[in-house]
Amino acid sequence: MIEVRNISKSFGEKKVIKDFSVNFERGKTNLVIGQSGSGKTVLLKSIVGINSIDSGQIIYDGRVYSEMDVKEKKEIRKEIGMLFQGGALFDYMTVQENVKFPLDMFSEMSEEEKIERVNFCLNRVNLTNSNKLYPSELSGGMKKRAAIARAISVNPKYLFCDEPNSGLDPKSSILIDNLIRELTVEFQTITIINTHDMNSVVEIGDKVTFILKGVKWWEGDRNDILFSDNPELNEFVYATELMKKLKSTKAKRTN
């Protein structure tokens, strides 16, 4: 379990994360939802330690990450796979080199074993025959797949995804969402996903945390969320016509 306890984070005068507490469980897809600018990325980067936090604690399976020194933190980071919003693939490396990079850096595998692992990961995300391509030659969806392959190449215990389907068409989005969910169950990772996409919530929201202006506003799962009476949450959930229609048909049915 990842426990986030009362963390706060400011940039200068600006408070971005305010006294935030939440737990994330293993083998589940934990979603953090909220509007653009509500602090999702900052929260995620604070949990993984890219941003230092001002106060509070972050605990990875009983290990107090927020109080470790650089060296101990590095060891935990090797157990984390992270998918960045734009993919963050290394531009000057091919897909294969990107996925192989963490193995080159930290594993004692032989070259053949590494290539085998790379191909396994690329197969797993359905990205075959692209080993020799550079990131600039990939479509948005392929970039995300390659980035997921890189994130899982080291067999992470924890998987963090920042808006995994931003910039993708609805069909590709669902494929990516489902892929992340399958990987979570298959490898029993603790998975945390930032999103503002209600489709993802309905599809894969095992646990949903709603963040509003840096504050944890609501939490529940994908079923609770449609029936919550929290006005701010409803404003977010039912922002689109599609969701409003869904709500009215549901209401009609229950009548």
Place this chain on the structure above:
Amino acid sequence: MHAFNYIGRYFILLRYVFVKPEKRSIYWKMIIREIDVLGLDSLGITLIISIFVGAVITIQTASNIDNPLYPNYLVGFASRESIILEFSPTIVSLILAGKVGSRIASEIGTMRITEQIDALEMMGVNSAGYLILPKIIASVFINPFLVIISMFVSIWGGWIASVTTGLVSSSNYIYGLQYGFKPFTITYALIKTVVFAFIITTVSSCEGYYTRGSSLDVGRASTRAVVYSSIVILLFNLILTQLLLI
């Protein structure tokens, strides 16, 4: 205050750059790549500038010492001194600050704003060391070669100019080139080159590494990289000349 902050973060970054690499073989690969993109890619511009400026220096020197009291082999002597002492080490380094500095800052700046540096950190890689150390090593190694090549090509350009314009005869020019030659001038030039290479790579990397924001900020960072590294080069040119020649 701004300047102090700036200098402070430069030294903080350097401290991270010079820690033990996680894996030597990967750093080696990066060094080879940087030698190619930072060094060999700059050969063409170095050659072109050197041949033209060498010719101009020689013609200007000839027109300045156009006095019957001075022997005209002095043209070869004076051109050699200008080229070895100042043109090749300093001006070529300034040109490289423009070419290599902007390239380094925009490369690292882009990696910063597209979260590639965060990705490295998340993997447990020391991003400053991995990205910057190979650039420093490559430049410090390759720039002296560029400068030595520049010296030869400039002097050759000067020879072409003096022969084709008939200002100095070939044999006088060559006699002048050898006249009163002090090998220490080469040492002095190479010391400057190495220091300048370090300045270019570290100042530009620092600009790139601390970029925040959008692609516009990457552009600004790369402009600042060129301006700041040029200024620091000029400052150290003065300091080193005082220390080494006087």
